[in-house]
Amino acid sequence: MKFSTQELMEGIRSGNKRLIAKAITLVESKKEEHRRQAEELLKELMHFTGNSVRVGVTGVPGAGKSTFIENFGRLAIANGKKVAVLAIDPSSAINKGSILGDKTRMEELAKEENAFIRPSPSSGFLGGVANTTFETMMICEAAGYDYILIETVGVGQSEVLVADITDVFLFLKIIGGGDELQGIKRGIMEMVDLIFINKVDKDNLQKAKNTRLELKRALDFIPPKEKGWKVPVLFGSALSNEGLDEVFQKINEFISLKKKTHRFEEVRKQQAEKRYEYWVQEYILSAMKKSNSLEEAYLQHKKNASALVFNPSTEAKLFVEKFLSEN
């Protein structure tokens, strides 16, 4: 890395986008020396974090997430806010093209002085996705961004991870073929704080109202996530900027409520503990990964367990003994 921690620090604090991007590359790196500098940097930056509203956005491909984020971001900027966009794309490790695709789709937002857009790579052993997004978020907060929008493409466990690092979780829905709940991933409805039915116009207004009714009924069957908050089901068109002001307003209402009930800080503390536990596991796993033979042993013992003729706990013990003896 060509920049000193001090230089990166100052660059971030003064809002220098090039240095913000450099710092993010640093925290995303798996090289030990980079990791060391990243931790040095984060240690300094932590004092300047915590002041943004962290918004998770999910929805099936085609729900219009990029357009929503672009125009919602511009609305927030028009309201005097600074907006950072992070995308979690588990496919990015394989297909770099899809990220660039996303990036160019948000070109109007990218032109804004008060916007910062960054795709986030997937990474991690054993299916961990975007485990550095939390730290990227810290950098953006220290750089003074007021709203941090985190997009998830909804593959695997990515929604859970995003819900675990954000203050408000948004679900974009498009009108389906009648059975509106079909196709909604298990568990999503229990995670959401706000639903926006997108791509609604004059022609499908009645359908949108039916969809809303069905979603509201489904929500009635789910215990509330935050006391005193009834998940709003809004609709409009992100492309024509219809309904986005209402979303903006509802998000702010929700954040105010959580601050009033002290749940805002409470949840963030729980999230930090979860992050810690996640990283303890991750660092132990990466110690395992250092040697190919350990990783192979891990998988072989797992395979033995899965064959149903070996006791899982015995296999686990054999592996952990090997692991501890080699460290």
Place this chain on the structure above:
Amino acid sequence: MKFSTQELMEGIRSGNKRLIAKAITLVESKKEEHRRQAEELLKELMHFTGNSVRVGVTGVPGAGKSTFIENFGRLAIANGKKVAVLAIDPSSAINKGSILGDKTRMEELAKEENAFIRPSPSSGFLGGVANTTFETMMICEAAGYDYILIETVGVGQSEVLVADITDVFLFLKIIGGGDELQGIKRGIMEMVDLIFINKVDKDNLQKAKNTRLELKRALDFIPPKEKGWKVPVLFGSALSNEGLDEVFQKINEFISLKKKTHRFEEVRKQQAEKRYEYWVQEYILSAMKKSNSLEEAYLQHKKNASALVFNPSTEAKLFVEKFLSEN
């Protein structure tokens, strides 16, 4: 332990209840020498496992779980089956009385030659509950029990754990005060394979029908857990043996379906892998626990993370470095 592995093995295989109980005590022990013998034993027993139907039973206190299990167990025995009952009670570590309470409540079943009843203690570092229930189940299977009923009192994450080691998950419901879905724990409805509305008689039959309707509607809003299986909502009275034969039949239907679609074995393999991952973590945690200073360090770094002024991943790294250097 006074018995050799061979003696325990033979005792289990011949259905000697006293030796079955001894073997369970062995796998529940945290002493290293017991653990070693337990693994020796399980290694031999694994070849004789896999042949039971594993049934998880949950419901709020007062739903009649013990009565249900007792009379359902007797019904299965009347059908020529052998039944083992394991109870997961996270309070047992503190309150041994409640287990004995449960035990005596099932005294009719306990008298049966073909029944075996065993409460299961909670244990584990960092909130792990009843992590040896899986192994206790292996012992019961090797002893030839056809149905293994696992009761959970529904505290904390116990349902998830039980759902993760069983083939069919049953939810006992009693008729509530009108809003039937209030009071159902988050996530339960997505886990169940069968619902039984208990304590229904002539006087509350109409209410039971309303409850059933409401539960069925709620289920319509939940993506199916097993393809081709619509969760049945049955009702009756466990105390008067009404409706239990239908439950027995539906469980067998469900198992047949899962076997036909090969989901039965597939899910068990996934469960075994999960168990393996669980135990890898558990053995690493127990290596941490060996030293008080390590456990204190773990908690102190976690506290730092939760204070929101230290970076969770840095705290995790500091801890893992300490841990690996001491092992």
